[in-house]
Amino acid sequence: MATHSLAAVASSPLTLDPSPNAAAAMRKRSFFLLDHRPHTSTPATPPLDSSSGPNRMSAAAAAAGAAQPLRRRKAPSSSRPRWQTALSVAAKNAALLAVFLYLGDLAWRWAHPAPPPLLDQAALAGYNARVADVEASLTRAFRMLQVQLEAIDRKIDGEVSAARGELTALLEEKRLDLEVQLKRLDARTEELNDAFGGFKRMEFLRKDEFDKFWNEVKESLGSASGVEVDLDQVRTLAREIAMREIEKHAADGIGRADHAVVSAGGRVVRHSEAYDAGTRSILSAFRGGDNADPQKMLQPSFGEPGQCFPLQGSSGFVEIKLRKGIIPDAITLEHVSKDVAYDISTAPKDCRVSGWYQKTPNEASGHAASAKMSVLTKFTYDLDKKNVQTFDITTPDVGIINMVRFDFTSNHGSSVLTCIYRIRVHGHEPVSPGISGYQS
Incomplete structure (x- = not known):
């Protein structure tokens, strides 16, 4: 076994081998001695006699180097007991259950976050103080904005009043001017109505009526249609017509029969x-x-x-x-x-x-x-x-x-x-x- 080999090496006198192969062999031997567990089937190495001389020391080292390849072989595994297998399966199931519980806890915490921690009184007082400062600042800003808006309103009202006054004055001027024009138009309208009334009162003859009247004048004067009428004849006829009209209007003023007299x-x-x-x-x-x-x-x-x-x-x-x-x-x-x-x-x-x-x-x-x-x-x-x-x-x-x-x-x-x-x-x-x- 490895323990016996280490004890034998420790009890044997150390000899320095100047060759590098010996040092490498020593390093390899110590590595295998530390890493490999003892096996039950490996035969025990007989203890070295410390009373032997250097020859015995070299022989032991050579025996150890010859036995080293045998330790590197994997011995055939023996069958484990059933209780170890059951214990291993239970341990794996417990580990898997622990992982599931951990994941479930993380999901629960993610779905139900914990309420924020309560602030202490000092922090709450500081927070309230900061909120009060912000509110005061907003109030001052609102008052300043309100003052500016009032100033703008007064300025707009003044400008609107001035514009209204100018517009009123302009409209009044236009109204007076329009009234003057309307009076002139009324005067002209009255003049036109008077003139039109005068034309209506004047009894003009149409051309056909005048031609008929002229033919009657010629017939009354005994003149042919192609003979010119003398002016004296026209004057005489006009005098006769005027006398007949005078006599007609002298009869009750208008010369028409009155059935109600x-x-x-x-x-x-x-x-x-x-x-x-x-x-x-x-x-x-x-x-x-x-x-x-x-x-x-x-x-x-x-x-x-x-x-x-x-x-x-x-x-x-x-x-x-x-x-x-x-x-x-x-x-x-x-x-x-x-x-x-x-x-x-x-x-x-x-x-x-x-x-x-x-x-x-x-x-x-x-x-x-x-x-x-x-x-x-x-x-x-x-x-x-x-x-x-x-x-x-x-x-x-x-x-x-x-x-x-x-x-x-x-x-x-x-x-x-x-x-x-x-x-x-x-x-x-x-x-x-x-x-x-x-x-x-």
Whole structure:
């Protein structure tokens, strides 16, 4: 065994072999002696006798070197006991279980981290102090920012106020300028309206009408179509035409038959409330005396102020029975001229004329008579025109009527009374002898 060899070497006297092979052999021998365990099957080396001389020492070393290759061979393993095998398996299972437990513990710690350690009071106080410092710093920064924002707001308000003032001044200037321009435009519009009204009042002849008139002039003068008309002949014809027109207008002023005149049988059958003569005695001259007669509205007034019938207020009506049934053509309303009127505000302004046929008890009905009241025309009496104004009937296909209702809804300013000087109804009698017979 190795222990015996080491003891034998230690007890033998040391001899130095100067050869290098001996030293190497010694190193190899010591290595094998230290690393190899003793084996039961290796025969024991007989102990060396220390009393031997150097020859015995060399012989022992040689015997040891010869036996060395035998120790390097692996002896055949003997069968281990069963309890060692069971113990080895149990140890391996325990080690594997320990590894599994370790991994499970790591997974549990990873899934359920431990709560952070509680800070001590000193650290918590320091943390609170730092938080308080941060809050104070933020508060100061917020206050500074708020002050800056307020300054910016004041600056913006000042600039906006200045801009608003400038814009207001500019708009006011533009408004005044626009008002001036509008006034000028209104003035020009009024001038154009006056001019247009003048053109409308001027009765121009169309070319065909003038040619017809000129042919009539030539025929009246007895001239052929190819012969020039003498100027003296034209003057003579114009004089004759003017005289005929004078005679025509001298007949009741307009030269048209009035079917509502009192002298021919027309009469006022009903009217709105008359103006009370006792309450306004100063206006008695306007009414032609205290006993004002409503029939004055159907009589010639000859343009005299006060020869009218006054009605209460600024609106009213008058119903007139005509002398006989007619087909109406026009209505004429007369007021005193504004050149001689004392108060032109009493003239009626917005008017409406309606008509219908009213049968007598013993009268047979006619197919052309209009028994239902219908509006004949609407008009406005204009003070800027002549005092006698005629308005055509605008309703088409008007039947025979013998009743006329004159309504005025406003006048030219007076709220006390409205004066009616004269109302005339123009038209022509029906051509059917049957209808005209029973209407007369």
